[in-house]
Structure formats: C-alpha cells, structure tokens
Amino acid sequence: MSIIRPYGDTTGDGMVQLSFTLPMPHSKVAEGAAVQLANKMGMEPALVVHAKPVGEGFTFFVVYGRVSHLVDTDAVSVVERDYPLLTPKEANAAIKQGLRRRLVVVGGCIGTDAHTVGIDAILNIKGFAGEKGLEYYRELKVVNLGAQVSVPELVAAARAEKADAVLVSQVVTQRDAHLLNTREMSAAFREAYPADRRPLLVVGGPRFDEAMSADLGVDRVFTRGTTPGEVASFLVHRLVSAKVAS
Amino acid sequence: MATTSTLGIDRADVRRARTLARQVGKPIVDLARRHTTVSVERATLRLAGLDGADAEGTPWVNRLVDAVRADCGLEHGVALPVWDALVRGEADDLHVLAQKASAGSVRFSLPEGRAATRARSASSKAVGAGIRTIDRQRARREKFIKRVGDAPRKPWIYLIVATGDIHEDIPQAQAAARAGADVIAVIRSTGQSLLDFVPEGATREGFAGTYATQENFRLMRAALDETSQELGRYVRLTNYASGLCMPEIAALAGLERLDMMLNDSMYGILFRDINPIRTFVDQRFSRQVHARAGIIINTGEDNYLTTADAVEAAHTVTTSQLLNEYFAKEAGLEDWQLGLGHAFEIDPDVPDSFRLELAHALLARELFPEAPLKWMPPTRHMTGDIFRGYLLDAFFNLVGALTDQGILLVGMMTEAVVTPWLSDRDLALQNVRYVMNAAGNLREDFHPAPDGFIATRARQVLAESIQLLDQIRNDTDAAGDPPLLAAIADGTFGLMKRPADRGKGLDGVAAKSEAYFNPATEILDAPKQGAGK
Structure with a gap:
C-alpha cells in the first residue's frame, strides 16, 4: 500500500x-x-x-x-506526534505530581498581527474543536497578552510570570512576517535567558511548516487544526514527564 | 420597510433599548467634550492646511503639536498658541512655524485679552477654509453622482483591495469596479492602527494592506473618478478611521472626498487595546467630520463575532449597534450615513444556523429601518475547503437579499487561504449576481411566522441586548467612571478587560482647561444649515 x-x-x-x-x-x-x-x-x-x-x-x-x-x-516525511495525548484530568494530575506547582504559560500574538483567533482558540476557556482551552486546566496558569505584543514586552512578561512555556500565534503571513517575527522572538529569548533556564518556546499558526522548528529556533511548531489538548499534552510531555524521567 | 413589526417586536422594547443606549452613551459624550487629544489637535492643524513631513518622515502636525505641548501643555488646545505666534510674526505660515518650532526657535504661550481674540479669529479663518474644502468636496460628490449616475441597485457591492502598494492597488481597484464593484475598500497596513502619526506621501510598502495617507487617498479617488466616468456610475471609496489617528484620517478623508469610512465606537478599545478615553474623544471628533463630509460610516460589529461564539454573542452585536447609533447621531450623522455592521459567522455545523443568521439580520434591519447596514461575510468558518466556502458565501448572500442590506462585503471562497486572486473575485461576484438575480425580490414573499423560530429568536436577542444595556447602565468602578467605562474595564464585552487608565495613547489625552479653544470643534458643534442627502 x-x-x-x-x-x-x-x-x-x-x-x-x-x-x-x-x-x-x-x-x-x-x-x-x-x-x-x-x-x-x-x-x-x-x-x-x-x-x-x-x-x-x-x-x-x-x-x-x-x-x-x-x-x-x-518516502513521505512528516512530523508525527511524539508525545502521548492526555485528557485535562491526566494533564493536571501529571503537573501536580511532577512539578508540585502550577505550570505557567504566557501567550500572545507578536508583531503587528492583530488576529487573536489562534491564540484564543488554544488559551481561552472557550477552546476549539470541542476541547476546552488551557485556561480550563486547573494546574495551568495562563497569561494571555492578546494581540500586537512586542517581543520585549513578551520577554518581560515571561520573566515577570516566571513562565515555563511561551506560546506565540502568528496568522498574518504577508511577506513572511510570521517567520521573521518568530525568529526575532526566539533570538530575544536566547539572549535574555541562559540556555537551561529558557522557557519552552511554542509557535503556532495556519501557515507554518511543522518541520521548521529548528530553523525558527523554537521547541515546537503547531500548524492548522491543532487543538488545546494537543498543546497541553506537549507541554506536559516536555516540561513535566521529561524532567521527572531525567 | 413596513412600520409594523414582522418579527412581533414590541415597539416599547425598541424605545427602551434606545433609551438605555442614550443613558449609557450620554456620560461618555460629556467625558469626550471635556477632553482633547493630540490627534484632535493635529487634525485641526491639518484642516488649516498644515501637511507634509520632515526629513525623518515625522509629519509637521506632530512636530508642531509636540512643540506647543512642551511649552504650554495640551489642555488649552494648540490653536491659540499657534495662531498667536503667527499673529506675532514668528513665521509667515504654518509650515515655516512648524519648521522653526521643531528647531526650537519659537516659544509658544497662551495669549490673553486682545491677543487671544486675534488668535481666535485668525485660527477660525484658517480652519474654516479647510471645513469649506470639505463642504466643496461633498457638493462635488453629489454633483458627480447626479451627472454620471449612482450604483444601479442595492446592496452596493463592496470589494477589498490590499496589495500594500498604492500603484498596484489602483489598477486592481479599477478592474474590480469594472467587474461590478460599487464600493472599493483599500485595506490598511496591519500596524497602522497603532501608529500615532499619519504617514506621508504615496506608499509602496505595507503589511497586508496599504498605508492610509493623504496622497494615497488623492491618487485612488482620482483613479476611481476616471473609472466612474467610464462606467457611467459613481464608484465609492472606503478607508479606515480607526486607531490612534481617527480624527486626522477623518479630516483627510473629508478633504480628499472619500465616501465611506470604517469607524467604530469601541473597536479600538476592545481589539487594539487603545485607551478608552482616547478612543471616545477621537471618535466623536472624527464622526463630526464624517457627518460634515457626507461620509457613510461602517461600524465593526463583525469583530465581536470573530472572537466570540456568534450565537452566544449575538446580543453584543445588537448592543454595539445601538451604542454606535447613539454616538453617531449625537455627532451629527444621519440615518443614511449609518452602515451599522453585522456578520455571517455562525458555525455551519450548528443546527438551524441559517435560520439563526436570518433572525439576527432581520432584527438589525427592523431596528434600523433607515440605515444602510453593512453585511459581512463568513471568515471564521472558512476552513480552506474552497468548495464548501463557496456554498457558505451563497447562503450569506441569500440572507443579504432577504434582509435588504445596503452594503454587501463580497465573501471570497479563498478567505483564510490567499489574498483574493482575479478568478476568486470573479467567482465571488458571479455568486452574488446569481443570488440577487434569483432571489433578490424574495423578501416580498418572505414573512417569518410570528411565533416561529426566526421571530422568536430575534425577540430573544433583543431582550438579551436590553438586559446587557441595563447591566452596563448599572455598572460601577472604584474610580467613579461612567458606567460604560466601568463595564469595558471589567470585561463586559468578551474576555477583554480594558481599564480607563490603561491602554495605548493615554499620554495623548488632556482634560480641557477653561481657556481651551478649538476652531474646528466650534464650527462642527454649531447646528448646521440645510445639509441634506
């Protein structure tokens, strides 16, 4: 076949x-x-x-x-999901056990992008595709900075909140704005944090290529159709399960 | 539209909704009257003819307002200090004065007594000339329409151009007009809302749109005048008076004879995080200018539905329409100038989604029988499946036909995929034509059953809207702000909380002093004589 x-x-x-x-x-x-x-x-x-x-x-x-x-x-190569999918209950339990505190997520749209549809679908309680957003997770503390957040503002907010993960959404793609903005963002975080303290960087949007995470300097790229549950499961996998295992 | 309700709506409820909107809006208007902003002052200078920018691209109006503000504050307005300096002979005209001021070689002060009277009359003369230009442009539009003819039918077909380059926009706009567009909207560059200045000159670089500048306005209007002549119908031009420079862009639109402007009372606050007071002050001035210029405003209720669930949030659209109507009329706009917005954004998987859309659109039509209404196509549930999207757009067009919309923003099946291609636009216009040709007169036969699903839903949305307005009216905060500001601060509108002492552009707001004088406001506040349609 x-x-x-x-x-x-x-x-x-x-x-x-x-x-x-x-x-x-x-x-x-x-x-x-x-x-x-x-x-x-x-x-x-x-x-x-x-x-x-x-x-x-x-x-x-x-x-x-x-x-x-x-x-x-x-001969087709794609990025397959390399982490288990958790229910909100399982995710909460894993964080509580593994981290013993709430996991802090800071999110927003950077650059001139005013389209909050993506970040809101993932973060707002309302959620997306029948799944509740990250705000619904008891063990997640979500700070949604909204639209048109500058990169320095994002870094400052991540520091102030002691963010474990930073989620960035990019919808506008004119002249590759989404790629330029993402590279600027990841560079700023590399500059502002020592490598082992840097929050997990996750970027998402309908026009990203999932295979580009290394090129963009981020830990994960999510593309169209991603649900809050997938994002939450990924965060738990990388920030809780991986740490407990090591 | 018939005077009796086809939806079984009690007229007392409609009166109650309007009364509540007035009660909520009035304290905001009072607040707006007590404040000025840097953009209102810059708009005043633009009306007096101060245009252009320095070598760094900073407009002279920004330079001059900043210089006056540094010397005597913003609270008295800039007109008295500026024309006092001119009367004193500091410079021959505004341009030279602005140059000297930015070089630091002029000191400004607030004139008193005789000097104040002279400055007042000199500034009134200069700003009055700008207002007269706006009056002349309005008369020119009316004459032009009489001579070449108007759009042949309603709804007006509204198409968007967005290349980022004005010289690319022009042939695209002309092609769109030839293909059937009655209204061309030039989408602005994404970031422009948050610029605290209006860029200068013809621009060729923009993100997802083209900068709104006076020169771009002039170039596009001139090109569409040519096309209007050729087609034998007047093609209208639309741009955006939103963001931090609402008043200035409104003035430029009036001076360059734009025909419609996007102008919403709360959009900047909720969706751009612009300071609420800044927004309301700027909004009132910009709407007064639009009223004078005979410009039709388009409000932005579609935004409520793209960020929240379109069924649950239906009443926020009605509430916003009522508030937009109150603020617009208070600023002097007439019913025919109110392109109140709403959009077809209900999830197509929701049972009876089409009946719900129809109920919401009929409610808007019935509440605002004389307003043109702006009907906006699906965006949220356009998934990239262009074939299904084409069907959704057809249903959107059908609601437009059944509810007698005045302005129909043409939906593209490639929404969320690419900026529209030539073929996308052609297919979209075929879709509109087919529906209007096949069902344009269907509303003559279509009367929803008084106790049916549609009428019941419409009454429910109105009731929820009245409830929300009542809740806003009774909202309070610790600072004792007007109820609407308290409501915006505590997140009554969506999940966005926007306190009155936060947000972008707050440092450009000042409470007016006793000595405040603004010749533009004086003219615009005066009851106007005999300006008709």
Missing part, C-alpha cells in the same frame, strides 16, 4: 482537477494553451471542462485530467 495514485472514481485512474487563470483573452488558442500547461504538469490526457473570460485579457480554466505520477507513501 505504499505506491498509490490519485483517485477519481476507479482505483488507479489517476484523475485530478485543476483551476488557473492565463493572461490572455478567451479563444481556441487560449484553451489549447491551458491544455499545454496541464500536459506539462503531467496531466495526460487533459480536458478543459470550463473556460471563461475574466476581466480584460484573462481567462479562467477548470481542467480535469489523468496524471501518471506515482506517490510513494514510504
């Missing part, structure tokens, strides 16, 4: 759909150009099922076709 093809309605048919716009007025030639593009992308045969003039000098296409490429699922 490691070699597969796209599935339309029959195993192995390799059917895909594609839509795009070409900067030329609609004509037979334009439709031919759309087929040519699809062919070069590996769709053979390619069928233009829809072509429509859009604005002046542009045509929008929907193309269906068959690709010959094979996908080898064994």
Whole structure:
C-alpha cells in the first residue's frame, strides 16, 4: 500500500482537477494553451471542462485530467506526534505530581498581527474543536497578552510570570512576517535567558511548516487544526514527564 | 420597510433599548467634550492646511503639536498658541512655524485679552477654509453622482483591495469596479492602527494592506473618478478611521472626498487595546467630520463575532449597534450615513444556523429601518475547503437579499487561504449576481411566522441586548467612571478587560482647561444649515 495514485472514481485512474487563470483573452488558442500547461504538469490526457473570460485579457480554466505520477507513501516525511495525548484530568494530575506547582504559560500574538483567533482558540476557556482551552486546566496558569505584543514586552512578561512555556500565534503571513517575527522572538529569548533556564518556546499558526522548528529556533511548531489538548499534552510531555524521567 | 413589526417586536422594547443606549452613551459624550487629544489637535492643524513631513518622515502636525505641548501643555488646545505666534510674526505660515518650532526657535504661550481674540479669529479663518474644502468636496460628490449616475441597485457591492502598494492597488481597484464593484475598500497596513502619526506621501510598502495617507487617498479617488466616468456610475471609496489617528484620517478623508469610512465606537478599545478615553474623544471628533463630509460610516460589529461564539454573542452585536447609533447621531450623522455592521459567522455545523443568521439580520434591519447596514461575510468558518466556502458565501448572500442590506462585503471562497486572486473575485461576484438575480425580490414573499423560530429568536436577542444595556447602565468602578467605562474595564464585552487608565495613547489625552479653544470643534458643534442627502 505504499505506491498509490490519485483517485477519481476507479482505483488507479489517476484523475485530478485543476483551476488557473492565463493572461490572455478567451479563444481556441487560449484553451489549447491551458491544455499545454496541464500536459506539462503531467496531466495526460487533459480536458478543459470550463473556460471563461475574466476581466480584460484573462481567462479562467477548470481542467480535469489523468496524471501518471506515482506517490510513494514510504518516502513521505512528516512530523508525527511524539508525545502521548492526555485528557485535562491526566494533564493536571501529571503537573501536580511532577512539578508540585502550577505550570505557567504566557501567550500572545507578536508583531503587528492583530488576529487573536489562534491564540484564543488554544488559551481561552472557550477552546476549539470541542476541547476546552488551557485556561480550563486547573494546574495551568495562563497569561494571555492578546494581540500586537512586542517581543520585549513578551520577554518581560515571561520573566515577570516566571513562565515555563511561551506560546506565540502568528496568522498574518504577508511577506513572511510570521517567520521573521518568530525568529526575532526566539533570538530575544536566547539572549535574555541562559540556555537551561529558557522557557519552552511554542509557535503556532495556519501557515507554518511543522518541520521548521529548528530553523525558527523554537521547541515546537503547531500548524492548522491543532487543538488545546494537543498543546497541553506537549507541554506536559516536555516540561513535566521529561524532567521527572531525567 | 413596513412600520409594523414582522418579527412581533414590541415597539416599547425598541424605545427602551434606545433609551438605555442614550443613558449609557450620554456620560461618555460629556467625558469626550471635556477632553482633547493630540490627534484632535493635529487634525485641526491639518484642516488649516498644515501637511507634509520632515526629513525623518515625522509629519509637521506632530512636530508642531509636540512643540506647543512642551511649552504650554495640551489642555488649552494648540490653536491659540499657534495662531498667536503667527499673529506675532514668528513665521509667515504654518509650515515655516512648524519648521522653526521643531528647531526650537519659537516659544509658544497662551495669549490673553486682545491677543487671544486675534488668535481666535485668525485660527477660525484658517480652519474654516479647510471645513469649506470639505463642504466643496461633498457638493462635488453629489454633483458627480447626479451627472454620471449612482450604483444601479442595492446592496452596493463592496470589494477589498490590499496589495500594500498604492500603484498596484489602483489598477486592481479599477478592474474590480469594472467587474461590478460599487464600493472599493483599500485595506490598511496591519500596524497602522497603532501608529500615532499619519504617514506621508504615496506608499509602496505595507503589511497586508496599504498605508492610509493623504496622497494615497488623492491618487485612488482620482483613479476611481476616471473609472466612474467610464462606467457611467459613481464608484465609492472606503478607508479606515480607526486607531490612534481617527480624527486626522477623518479630516483627510473629508478633504480628499472619500465616501465611506470604517469607524467604530469601541473597536479600538476592545481589539487594539487603545485607551478608552482616547478612543471616545477621537471618535466623536472624527464622526463630526464624517457627518460634515457626507461620509457613510461602517461600524465593526463583525469583530465581536470573530472572537466570540456568534450565537452566544449575538446580543453584543445588537448592543454595539445601538451604542454606535447613539454616538453617531449625537455627532451629527444621519440615518443614511449609518452602515451599522453585522456578520455571517455562525458555525455551519450548528443546527438551524441559517435560520439563526436570518433572525439576527432581520432584527438589525427592523431596528434600523433607515440605515444602510453593512453585511459581512463568513471568515471564521472558512476552513480552506474552497468548495464548501463557496456554498457558505451563497447562503450569506441569500440572507443579504432577504434582509435588504445596503452594503454587501463580497465573501471570497479563498478567505483564510490567499489574498483574493482575479478568478476568486470573479467567482465571488458571479455568486452574488446569481443570488440577487434569483432571489433578490424574495423578501416580498418572505414573512417569518410570528411565533416561529426566526421571530422568536430575534425577540430573544433583543431582550438579551436590553438586559446587557441595563447591566452596563448599572455598572460601577472604584474610580467613579461612567458606567460604560466601568463595564469595558471589567470585561463586559468578551474576555477583554480594558481599564480607563490603561491602554495605548493615554499620554495623548488632556482634560480641557477653561481657556481651551478649538476652531474646528466650534464650527462642527454649531447646528448646521440645510445639509441634506
């Protein structure tokens, strides 16, 4: 089951759909150009099922076709969850036993990003996807700094609260703002703390790549669809279980 | 709209809701009248014609206000000290005075007696000229619409442009207008809300939007004038009067003939952590300018629903609409200028979500029958599944058609994925056209059953809203602040607690002294003569 093809309605048919716009007025030639593009992308045969003039000098296409490429699922590399998923009750119990105090989490959106949707979904009691947010966990002390927190403010708050973990959300990605902001943030924490005292740095947002944590200088990257329970479980795994084990 | 309620709403309840909004709002207006801010003073100088910036990009209005403040404080306003210096012959005009002041070669003082009278009349003349420019721009808009024609139908189709570069925005805006947009909104750069100055000149660098500057306003309006001529209908231009520079941006919008402005009474406080007093003072001045300029405001109730559950928080939208209406009318805006906001943000997995949306939208329509209302598309539950998103947008459009919305912000199926592509915009407009063409007149046949789900839900939301307003009216804090400030401080609106003595921009607020004088406020506070639609 490691070699597969796209599935339309029959195993192995390799059917895909594609839509795009070409900067030329609609004509037979334009439709031919759309087929040519699809062919070069590996769709053979390619069928233009829809072509429509859009604005002046542009045509929008929907193309269906068959690709010959094979996908080898064994050759795919992703970041799998490497920690056990805990219920809030289990997480609370683990913190109480292992840490003997509340675990402190400071969170916010840094840079000019005003979208608190992400950080609020993880931190607010309200939560996300049917799971309660971190504020619901009795053994977690949550400080939500909200939006447009500057990096120095974040470092200062982490110090003042003696944060065990710092959670940063980034939604706006124009000109890679999320990557630039995250690197600035992790550099500031490396500068402000000795390596063994630095709080755990966690960053999340819909456009991050989970494999980028080392590159960004953070301990973990969470991407779209992450639930509060996953974040809480990760915090417990790294800050409590790991410490108890060592 | 019919005068009798289609939702079975008791008119006494509506009166009670408005009375409560007035009782909650009035102490805030009094507070706003007793204070001034750096931005109000800078806006006054802008109306008198002081534009441009120094070599570091700091606007001259900032330089001059800072210099006056250092010498005589902010509490008297800057008009008297500034025009006193001009009358004394310290400089030939405001620009030279600002340059000298930032070089430290002018001392400002508060004039008294005769000198004060002279400064008062000189400043009134200079600021009056700016207000007359705003009046002329308003008349020009009205003439332009008469000549080329207005948007052919309601709702007006509202499309967003956001490249960060004004010279990219212009062809995109023109293309969007040709494709059917009646209103173009140029989204601002994300950080601009929190800048305590208005950037200068044509800008080509912005994050997720383009800076609001006087030159960008002028360039875009000129381009849309051209397109309006070509299309035979007036294409409106929208920008944002929110954040720390509300009053100045409002003045610039009036001077450059923008047509609609985002302007919410509490957005800056709750979502940007701007000091509450700063916000209310700035908001009142900016709305007075909008009223004078014939600009339609758009309020930001959509924000309540993107941060809280759209069913549980439905009544906070109604409450905010009532407060926005009170503050707007107090500032001189008329019903046709009130684009009160609301949004289609209920989780589509909630049973009867469409009926709930319809109930909320009908309630807004019924409470504010003469206001255009601004209807905003789903964002929160747009997951990246563009196909499902396209269906949600169609249902959003259908509610818009059934509830006679005035301004419809067109939803994009690629919301939360990319900034809209050319094809996304085209598909979105096809969606709107199909729904309006197929069901635009459906509201003639559509009467919710008086005891049905929709009417009952609408009455429930109004009742909850009245309850919330009543709770706000009775709120108190240790400092003895007006109830609304106490309510904002203790987190009545969402989970955000915003105390009156905290937040950004507080150092730019001053209580007015006995000697305070502001020629712009004098003109704007005076009852206006015969300004119609």
